[in-house]
Amino acid sequence: MKHLLSIADLSREEAISVLDTAMHMAKASDTPMKKLPTLRGRTIVNLFAEDSTRTRISFEAAAKRLSADVINFSAKGSSVSKGESLKDTAQTLQAMGADAVIIRHGASGAPARLADCQWMSGAVINAGDGTHEHPSQALLDAFTIRKHLGQGREDLQGIRIAIVGDVLHSRVARSNVLLLTKLGAHVTLVAPPTLLPVGVESWPVSVAYDFDAVLESVDVVMMLRVQLERMSELFFPNAREYSRYFGLNSARLKKLHPGAIVMHPGPMNRGLEITAESADSARSVIIEQVTNGVSVRMAILYLLLAGDTSIEAGA
Amino acid sequence: MSSVLPAPDMARALSRIAHEICERNNGSQSITLLGIPTRGAHLARRLAALIETIEGQPVQVGTIDTTLFRDDLRMKAPRALMPTSIPSLGIENRTVVLVDDVLFSGRTIRAALDALGDIGRPAKVQLAVLIDRGHRELPIRADFVGKNIPTAIAQSVKVLLTETDGIDDVQISSEEGK
CATH class of the missing domain: 3.40.50.1370 (Aspartate/ornithine carbamoyltransferase)
Incomplete structure (x- = not known):
């Protein structure tokens, strides 16, 4: 290397x-x-x-x-x-x-x-x-997940991870999909169809459009930043609708199972993809990621x- | 490869070192054994067990990885790091006994002294090694030696321990090396 x-x-x-x-x-x-x-x-x-x-x-x-x-x-x-x-x-x-x-x-x-x-x-x-x-980000995410949920194992075998939001513009998501699946985790991408890249069906992941449906079955929720600076066209009707369907709020936080953790690579758009309560909750490992x-x-x-x-x- | 320190001899050497450590330090109250991974760490645990039976009380024992402090990192392939664990009383004002399997150039011990300096200030540092094979490149000597083995620089000395290799033995390669 x-x-x-x-x-x-x-x-x-x-x-x-x-x-x-x-x-x-x-x-x-x-x-x-x-x-x-x-x-x-x-x-x-x-x-x-x-x-x-x-x-x-x-x-x-x-x-x-x-x-x-x-x-x-x-x-x-x-x-x-x-x-x-x-x-x-x-x-x-x-x-x-x-x-x-x-x-x-x-x-x-x-x-x-x-x-x-x-x-x-x-x-x-x-x-x-x-x-x-963004390989170093993926490595630190995998490190954080292994520390919390690895139970002493060297890899991430069997851990279920949802990567939620602007996958299309996200280099963090690309590196994470490659790394987390390489380490044996099961990855589900959750995003509106407009924010999924072309060819996503060839990735080693599941795809879901309904955030609420996957919440109960995952160990890690990794929120992605909506990259407004890279958006030259309209990918979703408005910010409120995006948060309603794909934002992490306290109601969704409550549906997670007890050991589940919340991650975000930063910087966060508080109020858009993640609410302040979720970002600052006890489940959040966002500061620890840093x-x-x-x-x-x-x-x-x-x-x-x-x-x-x-x-x-x-x- | 020929065997120079079969299991019974190794057991005797370790037992002698354990007694010498207690004698030099008036018991085991003030000492902290720190083994250098991988085999030095196992030897430190064995010495601790022996000293505990001699003195009848628990001994502070841990490991110290020297990799990040080595001066020859750039000459070799990237090395994996090993755990460092400092026992509960720390090293401040203690007598630290560094334990390693083979004393050769002395560079590992220099790195260990640097690593110690970053953790605290021991009252004294002593060195116990199973094998001293000579060829020092630095002014470093051992306080406790299991066996002195004169070697040619091209030869290799291999310490085998039950914990890592299944048997206790010390093997030395023929003069030509490899």
């Missing part, structure tokens, strides 16, 4: 090793001295061509806890806004000696382009590309940067 571009590139074993490593990282971060010397002298660039709070800060915190140097680079306020190409940006980063680039980009495939070309030699980590994938995000990203950075990835593990 040299880059982290897509969940599709990960084997089940590699995914589990990320989750296990994250578990140890969480423990190591639980001591008075949070900083580990592991990546001292490494330079990690956060290249964010799209807005982000959580992911950027989370990767930054993870890198700093492992003692790497972090350079933050956002499109706004950089030469990218003057029209500099991805290639020129990458070559600049290479010239500065970046060991890894964490990239978020509005164009699907931008991280893969960066990894495949010879513009730079460091590791590339996809922190969300267009509507393609905490786990740092541990999972420490694990990703450790596995990609600490060792020599050109040597096969176990050799």
